């Protein structure tokens with residue numbers, strides 16, 4: 111604990127900034143991080159950056175283009191369509207002009223708002239992706255936070271089968287591309303349940319009771335709508351999970367939703383042609399957000415335990431619901447924090463983001479020359495740093511090790527008089543003299 115009393119700020123002669131710093135350090139009460147939020151260390155951020163770089167590379171390779179939307183929106187946007195679970199968890203606040211705003215709990219609603227306002231005349235299909243933080247007032251635990259990071263993609267205005275297949279292919283390519291080995295792809299079609307329930311005036315409430323497995327509530331909702339005869343079918347569908355369950359699903363739903371089951375089978379065929387094995391079909395899958403209308407899918411990383419779902423998505427007609435023309439859309443959202451946790455659980459060896467080069471001047475007389483070397487390295491695209499505290503060579507090597515430098519360069523008077531510096535490979539320990547005019551070439555090899 112810091113001794114706050116003992117080190118109160120000086121009153122005389124302090125500059126303004128010194129006073130502020132003293133106040134923060136010695137007088138200001140320790141303010142804790144809000145529950146459910148995270149501080150990320152440089153190591154944590156390096157892992158996140160690795161995942162985000164992979165995501166961008168793979169999404170770009172599929173022809174998706176990155177966009178960004180605001181972190182807060184008019185609360186109404188989410189209240190309109192994000193589904194009651196998410197609305198209950200929203201951070202809502204009033205601004206100084208009494209407008210009701212919300213920190214975004216998800217990004218799809220924002221993307222569709224953006225699409226309707228500004229992007230709808232772009233050539234179709236529109237393939238968009240985005241990365242950003244989301245906020246939900248949840249019960250925090252490992253893998254479940256109140257501020258978390260999502261990667262999402264939306265494909266707007268394509269044909270259903272091709273779009274759904276393209277999107278699932280992107281999701282699985284991201285899983286493989288970041289290096290995750292243990293992931294289970296589960297695919298359903300919420301169109302099946304919607305078709306079975308189309309005569310009910312409580313479709314959304316019924317779907318919610320299925321998704322929360324509140325089957326007593328489902329039973330009373332069906333009875334209220336005179337649909338008790340389909341209760342057994344729905345209960346059996348909800349349990350149906352596996353690679354070979356589609357014939358059984360067809361038998362269960364009969365003519366009523368046969369096309370929706372067929373769609374799932376055709377989609378599965380396309381996915382298999384794209385190299386996806388072990389697809390788990392869940393014809394009774396319901397996802398949390400109310401706006402899904404067709405294919406729904408999730409990816410789990412079983413190593414994560416309770417919070418194992420790393421991705422969820424499906425096709426929807428949100429544009430229809432927000433007042434635009436009905437246009438086929440399909441999208442997904444990954445939890446980036448969970449992707450990092452899943453990689454850690456698989457002992458993935460993240461690429462090092464350490465420094466390329468650490469420059470060590472031997473003695474004060476060499477500082478200026480070392481700074482010249484540092485500048486040249488940086489200008490040539492190397493990540494490079496230099497001793498800023500005047501340590502001796504061996505302490506400097508310890509520091510270079512601690513920050514993960516790949517090479518250390520000693521700038522000493524002897525070598526310099528021969529127009530050289532000494533380059534040490536931090537991994538092998540090998541050290542060689544390199545002429546200064548060949549340094550960039552030598553380090554590039």
Ligand code: AMP
Pocket residue numbers: 216246248253254255256257258259260398419420421422423443444445446447448
């Ligand atoms: P959703 O928008 O609820 O479909 O969530 C999409 C993905 O975001 C999930 O599969 C999770 O990986 C991730 N996610 C959702 N809520 C949280 C949270 N509270 N903390 C961390 N990740 C989350």
